[in-house]
Amino acid sequence: MSVRSQTSGRRTLARSVASRFPADSPYAQTSFVALYDRVRPKPPKNLVGLLSQLSGGRSPRVVVDLGSGTGLSTVVWAPYASRVVGVENNPTMLTHPRPAANVAYRLASADATGLRSGSADIVTCSQSFHWMNARATIAEIARIMRRGALFAAYDYVLPPIVDPRLDDAFDTVLDWAGLTPRRPETETYLRNLHRSGRFRWVRSAAMEGRETGDAKRIIDLATSLGAVAARLGTAKGRRAREWTRFTRIASETLGHARRPFWWTYQTVLAMK
Numbered sequence: 001m002s003v004r005s006q007t008s009g010r011r012t013l014a015r016s017v018a019s020r021f022p023a024d025s026p027y028a029q030t031s032f033v034a035l036y037d038r039v040r041p042k043p044p045k046n047l048v049g050l051l052s053q054l055s056g057g058r059s060p061r062v063v064v065d066l067g068s069g070t071g072l073s074t075v076v077w078a079p080y081a082s083r084v085v086g087v088e089n090n091p092t093m094l095t096h097p098r099p100a101a102n103v104a105y106r107l108a109s110a111d112a113t114g115l116r117s118g119s120a121d122i123v124t125c126s127q128s129f130h131w132m133n134a135r136a137t138i139a140e141i142a143r144i145m146r147r148g149a150l151f152a153a154y155d156y157v158l159p160p161i162v163d164p165r166l167d168d169a170f171d172t173v174l175d176w177a178g179l180t181p182r183r184p185e186t187e188t189y190l191r192n193l194h195r196s197g198r199f200r201w202v203r204s205a206a207m208e209g210r211e212t213g214d215a216k217r218i219i220d221l222a223t224s225l226g227a228v229a230a231r232l233g234t235a236k237g238r239r240a241r242e243w244t245r246f247t248r249i250a251s252e253t254l255g256h257a258r259r260p261f262w263w264t265y266q267t268v269l270a271m272k
């Protein structure tokens with residue numbers, strides 16, 4: 001496992017990082033990044049299977065994961081691909097990226113990866129495509145994909161399904177933090193990919209993931225959302241009615257018991 005920094009555009013990247021992640025942003029703090037890595041879900045195995053099948057039915061040689069974060073969505077490919085590259089533009093996310101022998105990380109922007117044209121069999125954006133400049137990133141994705149390669153942008157819907165009361169309390173916290181609880185991006189992804197004219201096949205799919213967790217995990221999960229963490233950064237935020245109700249309901253419905261967390265992954269597929 002290695003972390004490389006793209007020489008070209010490094011200054012532009014540094015400027016954009018400083019403006020997007022000022023020192024007081026949760027995403028500039030290693031403790032927040034460690035929490036993120038511990039509690040966010042890993043992509044489900046069936047998604048890996050589907051993408052491998054569609055990209056040719058054999059083990060992919062090169063998988064590129066754009067907006068790789070701490071590598072949760074990158075290392076899942078390590079047992080299946082010859083080489084995996086995570087591309088991430090926030091250096092704090094790459095402080096301790098998840099390691100694997102055939103995985104390398106690049107500090108670069110998804111729209112200027114520095115990777116060879118036609119080199120990727122699979123390109124993924126897990127929970128990251130909505131952050132990126134659509135036009136420039138789609139052009140870069142199409143450039144690095146070989147013909148017949150597959151691109152997948154997938155996002156999990158928050159919260160995972162665990163319990164109706166908890167669902168409602170989590171939604172209230174999202175609303176309090178100014179976050180959209182459901183995922184409206186799929187239609188935009190489809191439209192942008194279609195309109196780019198760079199792909200011969202584009203469609204959406206829904207995949208399912210299952211993990212387990214207790215009250216602490218669901219509370220940590222909510223805390224791992226940047227906007228929620230920012231609100232909780234003050235004593236007033238921690239005492240907010242929405243937050244205390246959510247943590248109380250999490251303790252009442254889950255406590256220390258581990259229960260299934262059912263995830264829905266809204267997925268958009270595009271073949272070059």
Ligand SMILES: C[S@@+](CC[C@H](N)C(=O)[O-])C[C@H]1O[C@@H](n2cnc3c(N)ncnc32)[C@H](O)[C@@H]1O
Pocket residue numbers: 040066067068069070071072073087088089090093108109110111125126127128131132133
């Ligand atoms: C919500 S995180 C998802 C991380 C990881 N893929 C996962 O599934 O856990 C989104 C990541 O995309 C990164 N990101 C956003 N825009 C980017 C860009 N233009 N180039 C590279 N990374 C980007 C962010 O810094 C962040 O680490």
